[in-house]
Amino acid sequence: MKKLLFLTLAFVLSLSTQAQRVVLQRDLNNARNVKSIVSYKSPSYKIDPKSNQVWWGYESEKTERSSLGTKREETYNLAIRIDPGNADIVGKTIKAIRFYLRDNKNTNNVKVWISKTLPSDVNSADYVQNADQASLNDDEDNKIGAVNDIELTNPYTISADGAYIGYSFTISSAVGSQTRYPIVTWGGDSKANSFYIRTSETITEWTDLSNDYGKVAMQILVEGNFAQNSVTPVSTQDIVLVKNTIGKNKLVITNSGQNSISSIDYTVATDGTVGAEQHLDINPPFKTYGGQFTIDLPLAADANTGTTTKTITITKVNGQANESKEKTITCKMLTVGKLVNRGVVVEEFTGTGCPWCPRGWAGMKKLRDKFGEKFVGIGIHQYNDSDPMYYKNYAKLKFDGAPQSMIERGNAMDPFYGAGKDDICIDFKEVLERVSTIGVTVSGKYNADFTEVTATATIEPLISGTYEIAYVLIGDELKGTESSWKQSNNYVSFGPDRVDNDPYLVPFCKGGEYGSSKVSLTFDDVLLASSYSSATNQAKLEELQEGKVVTNTYTLKLPTKEILKKAIVNAGYNKLAVIAMIIRNDGKIENAAKFYLSNDPAGIEGVSENKSELKEVARYTIDGRRISTQQRGLNIVKMSDGSTVKVLVK
Numbered sequence: 309m310k311k312l313l314f315l316t317l318a319f320v321l322s323l324s325t326q327a328q329r330v331v332l333q334r335d336l337n338n339a340r341n342v343k344s345i346v347s348y349k350s351p352s353y354k355i356d357p358k359s360n361q362v363w364w365g366y367e368s369e370k371t372e373r374s375s376l377g378t379k380r381e382e383t384y385n386l387a388i389r390i391d392p393g394n395a396d397i398v399g400k401t402i403k404a405i406r407f408y409l410r411d412n413k414n415t416n417n418v419k420v421w422i423s424k425t426l427p428s429d430v431n432s433a434d435y436v437q438n439a440d441q442a443s444l445n446d447d448e449d450n451k452i453g454a455v456n457d458i459e460l461t462n463p464y465t466i467s468a469d470g471a472y473i474g475y476s477f478t479i480s481s482a483v484g485s486q487t488r489y490p491i492v493t494w495g496g497d498s499k500a501n502s503f504y505i506r507t508s509e510t511i512t513e514w515t516d517l518s519n520d521y522g523k524v525a526m527q528i529l530v531e532g533n534f535a536q537n538s539v540t541p542v543s544t545q546d547i548v549l550v551k552n553t554i555g556k557n558k559l560v561i562t563n564s565g566q567n568s569i570s571s572i573d574y575t576v577a578t579d580g581t582v583g584a585e586q587h588l589d590i591n592p593p594f595k596t597y598g599g600q601f602t603i604d605l606p607l608a609a610d611a612n613t614g615t616t617t618k619t620i621t622i623t624k625v626n627g628q629a630n631e632s633k634e635k636t637i638t639c640k641m642l643t644v645g646k647l648v649n650r651g652v653v654v655e656e657f658t659g660t661g662c663p664w665c666p667r668g669w670a671g672m673k674k675l676r677d678k679f680g681e682k683f684v685g686i687g688i689h690q691y692n693d694s695d696p697m698y699y700k701n702y703a704k705l706k707f708d709g710a711p712q713s714m715i716e717r718g719n720a721m722d723p724f725y726g727a728g729k730d731d732i733c734i735d736f737k738e739v740l741e742r743v744s745t746i747g748v749t750v751s752g753k754y755n756a757d758f759t760e761v762t763a764t765a766t767i768e769p770l771i772s773g774t775y776e777i778a779y780v781l782i783g784d785e786l787k788g789t790e791s792s793w794k795q796s797n798n799y800v801s802f803g804p805d806r807v808d809n810d811p812y813l814v815p816f817c818k819g820g821e822y823g824s825s826k827v828s829l830t831f832d833d834v835l836l837a838s839s840y841s842s843a844t845n846q847a848k849l850e851e852l853q854e855g856k857v858v859t860n861t862y863t864l865k866l867p868t869k870e871i872l873k874k875a876i877v878n879a880g881y882n883k884l885a886v887i888a889m890i891i892r893n894d895g896k897i898e899n900a901a902k903f904y905l906s907n908d909p910a911g912i913e914g915v916s917e918n919k920s921e922l923k924e925v926a927r928y929t930i931d932g933r934r935i936s937t938q939q940r941g942l943n944i945v946k947m948s949d950g951s952t953v954k955v956l957v958k
Contacts, residue, residue, distance in 0.1 A: 355404050355457045355529060362534060362566055363406065364397060365527030366502040367494040368596040373452040373525055375410060377489035381482050383417070383508040384490060385430055386524050387474030389501035390466055395633075396564050396598050400532035402464045407475045408453030408492035408525045412446035414481040415490065420458050421476065424469045426504060426514045430476050435464050446486075453492035453525060463531070472504065473528055493522035497727075499600075534597070537625035538565030539572055541637035542600060544620065548642045548743040549609035555743070556604040557639065563601070564632050565625065568593040573624035576607065578616050585623060610643040613770075617641075644770040648747030651684045651900040652740050653889055654732075655714050656723050656833075657707040659691020659698070663798035666822070668711030670812035671724035671732050672833055678733055682740055684887055684900045685833030686780055696792050696871045697834050703778070704843035715739050716897040724813070744899040745771045746852070750888035751903050758866060758881055761837075761905065765860045765888035769852035775898065776891040777849040779862045781837040782902075785879040787830045790871060794826040836872075836884070837864040860888075882907045 357363055366388060377384075386407075390397050405420040418441060423433035430436065437460060445454040464471075482488045493503070502523035506514045542560040549555040563569050570593040576583050586606070594601045610616055621636045623629070656672055658665045668687075675683045689697040691710045705714060713723035713732070716739055726732035747768035752761050763779050787793060799807070799816035800823050807813040815821040822829065839847040839862050847862045864886065867873060876884065882905060889900040926946040927935050935943070943955045 354455060355406075355459065357529060358531075360533070361403060361529055361531045362597040363527045364530050364598045365406075365525075365596075366499050366523045366599075367525070368599060369455070369527075371494040371525075373408070374493050374495060374522065375452050375485075375489040376491050376493060376521060377479075377482075377487075378507060378510040379482055379488040380507075380509055381479050382510060383476065383478040385474060385476045385506045386491065386526070387426065387472045387504040388524055388526050389472050389504065390470045391501055392468055392470040394470070394598075396562075397530060398466050398468060398470065400466055400530040402460060402466065402473070402528050403531050404457050404459045404529035405473060405475065406455060406457045406527040406529070409444055409456050409477075410447040410453050410486040410490050410492065411479075411484075412441070412444050414479060414483065414487045415446075415477050416441065416480055417476070417478040418444060419476050420460075421474050422464050423472050423474070424467070426472055426506075430474065433474070434471075435460070435462070437461055457529070466530075473526060474504075475526070478508075492525040494525050495522050499523055535565040535631035536567050537628040538563070538631040539569060539622050539625045540564045540632045540634045541620065541622060544605075544637050544639045546640040546642070547607060548644060548745055549607070550647050550743060551609050551611060551613055551643045551645060553609045555607055555609065556741075557607045558602050559605040559620065559637070560600055560602050561622070563594055563597055563599055566597060567626060568595040570626055571624075572603075572622050572630075573627075574605070574620055574622045577619040577621070578610065580617075580619075582621075607641065610641065613643050613645050615640055615642050642745065642771065644743065644745055646770070648744055648768065648770065648899070649749075649901075650682060650740060650742070650744055651748075651902060652679075652682055652736060653684045653686065653716055653887075653897050653900045654723075654736065655686045655688055655705060655717070657688050657690065657705070657710050657712045658723075659689050659710060660695040660793065660795050661692030662710040663796040665691070665711045666795060666797050666799055666816045666827065667813065668713065668723035669795070669829060669831075670810075670816070671711075671713070671722075674724070674733060674812050675736055676832065679736060679740070681902070683736070684902045686782060686835050686887065687831065687833045688835050694792055696788060696790070696869070696875070697786065697831060697836075699835050699837075699867075701840050701842060702835060702838050703840055703845070717891075717895055745769070745773075746775065746890045746899050748888055748890050748899050748901045749903075750886055750901040752886040752905050754881065754905060760866065761864045761884070761886055763862050763864060763886040763888060763903075765901070766857065767849075767852065767860060767890065768857050769854055772852060772854045774851050774893060775849060776845060777839075777847050777860055777862075778845050778889045778891060779839040779847055779864060780835060780887040780889070781864045781866070782885050782887060783834045783836050783876055783879065784832040784883040784885070785830055786832075786834050786872075786875040786883075787828070787878075788871060788875050791826075792871070793828065795829050797822065797825055797827045799823075800825050836867050836876075839864070880907060881905060 418439040420437050421430050421433040422435040427433045439458055444456050447454050479487050479490055498519045500518050503517040504514055505511055505517055540562045542562055544557055544559045547557045569590050571589045573585050573587050575585050617638055618641050619636055619638045656668050658668045672685050689695045707720055711723045712720045714720055715735055721727040724732055726735040748765055750763055750765045752763040754761055761781055797816050802817045804814045804817050817823055839845055849860055885902050885904045887902045890898045892898050924945050927943055945953050945955050
């Protein structure tokens with residue numbers, strides 16, 4: 309949720325061809341990670357389900373909540389959808405609707421409703437019920453909404469067409485955060501059908517925001533016949549493992565039973581041959597009926613290399629037979645012969661004119677500090693062409709704003725907070741744990757006048773296939789005294805508490821080291837050149853054969869823009885590095901390596917950040933004497949691949 313706290317979100321979305329501008333804003337003062345919930349003893353505000361009833365929604369009460377709104381006096385209509393394919397809910401009867409209210413004094417005309425289609429007027433919905441305004445509870449404890457349970461006068465049975473479940477209210481005076489940001493949402497991963505909105509003034513057509521702002525904090529009390537111990541596997545991933553090891557495969561499952569899930573038993577069949585039943589405890593237990601959650605399912609690699617089909621069957625839930633009609637799911641497992649070194653690419657869209665991009669600068673620094681040589685950062689300065697680091701020729705990546713980032717060219721995410729997990733380091737670590745099918749190292753040399761770099765990649769395929777290779781030149785410690793180097797900074801208006809006193813963001817806040825609207829920074833991981841011309845990669849790579857090591861070269865030209873050349877010279881040519889990326893047919897990066905160049909164009913190589921299986925074979929002093937151990941000063945180290953590196957021993 310934090311990743312959205314400081315973004316003013318404006319974009320075009322629509323349910324129909326009549327797209328409109330949607331403007332919603334997060335409450336910057338009160339949208340915190342709310343781990344406590346408001347609890348009420350009165351049954352009029354909190355209905356406990358009977359034995360044949362469950363509360364259902366896209367999240368549970370314990371999910372972290374946030375708030376947003378248009379900051380206007382207008383009517384809000386909010387809804388979630390029960391998809392016709394939702395077998396757990398279709399055919400059941402709705403007994404009550406639960407929503408969260410932030411303010412009662414300046415809110416009126418509160419009602420709940422149900423409709424097979426999104427109504428042009430909620431008063432024409434299939435079912436409409438006005439709430440008793442005097443009995444509604446609001447956000448007096450400032451916990452991002454108080455829970456209100458509205459029991460339906462006439463229970464509503466969900467037909468095979470599904471249904472939209474909604475509530476509406478009118479803000480009569482937008483005087484504070486609770487009325488300016490009256491919509492209460494749940495965080496976590498986006499889910500289809502979880503957020504529909506229409507307002508009387510700002511968003512005048514029904515709009516689906518299920519993938520953008522979280523989920524409307526709503527639940528329904530449904531009655532019917534329910535399974536007790538039931539788990540349905542929803543999705544999983546193909547996986548790569550090293551032979552004779554055990555890995556973890558992410559398995560998304562649905563709780564389709566009334567009981568909390570505290571354990572599962574399962575079998576894994578390899579190409580149809582079923583293995584022994586295995587047990588996995590779920591801690592803490594997952595309670596929400598109809599809710600989805602992800603588990604790390606242990607999977608053993610095969611003893612031989614190659615690809616097999618794994619069929620996972622969930623046989624028991626809580627020690628009892630799994631009652632779900634759908635118990636199985638399949639994935640592919642590729643077993644390789646060894647583990648190769650991994651370099652994980654993070655591409656960041658940024659620019660000096662972007663006022664929120666200090667968050668990207670901080671996120672990239674955090675990744676560099678924590679993961680060192682495993683982090684392969686590329687800062688793409690394309691936000692504003694007045695940026696001295698502006699560089700046009702690069703892959704066309706699907707960024708829709710700045711700052712944003714991608715890890716190995718996956719989905720775009722916040723460069724500091726990641727994909728909804730509050731910390732991009734969590735996302736990075738998950739990707740880093742992936743086993744690569746291609747090993748790669750890279751080196752590079754300047755030409756005599758430091759106008760070009762020739763990069764050489766060594767590629768070790770563990771499987772055969774067609775891949776792409778791309779090269780990048782980046783620079784560290786780049787800065788300048790010209791005004792165009794100054795980074796715009798909107799965090800100057802924030803106190804440290806507004807960024808939860810995070811040490812990477814506090815320096816940009818009021819009173820911090822970088823606490824001004826225009827900041828002089830030193831920039832790392834700056835994209836300077838690439839093998840792309842416009843968006844077309846010019847580097848070529850032959851088809852790879854398992855076990856056949858190949859080399860590949862490409863020449864990159866250094867920048868000619870005077871202001872940038874000056875910064876490179878001041879930083880030193882040893883602050884530049886070449887990157888080689890191996891790219892799969894689906895556009896994702898399979899593996900990457902980075903190599904820091906030497907100030908010496910005569911041929912002594914820089915230090916590679918992808919050491920893989922290189923070993924030191926000899927060491928010399930600067931005057932050529934061979935030594936058996938480190939000596940203070942500059943050492944020349946010869947590696948097992950024939951390259952040499954300079955090492956400064958202090």
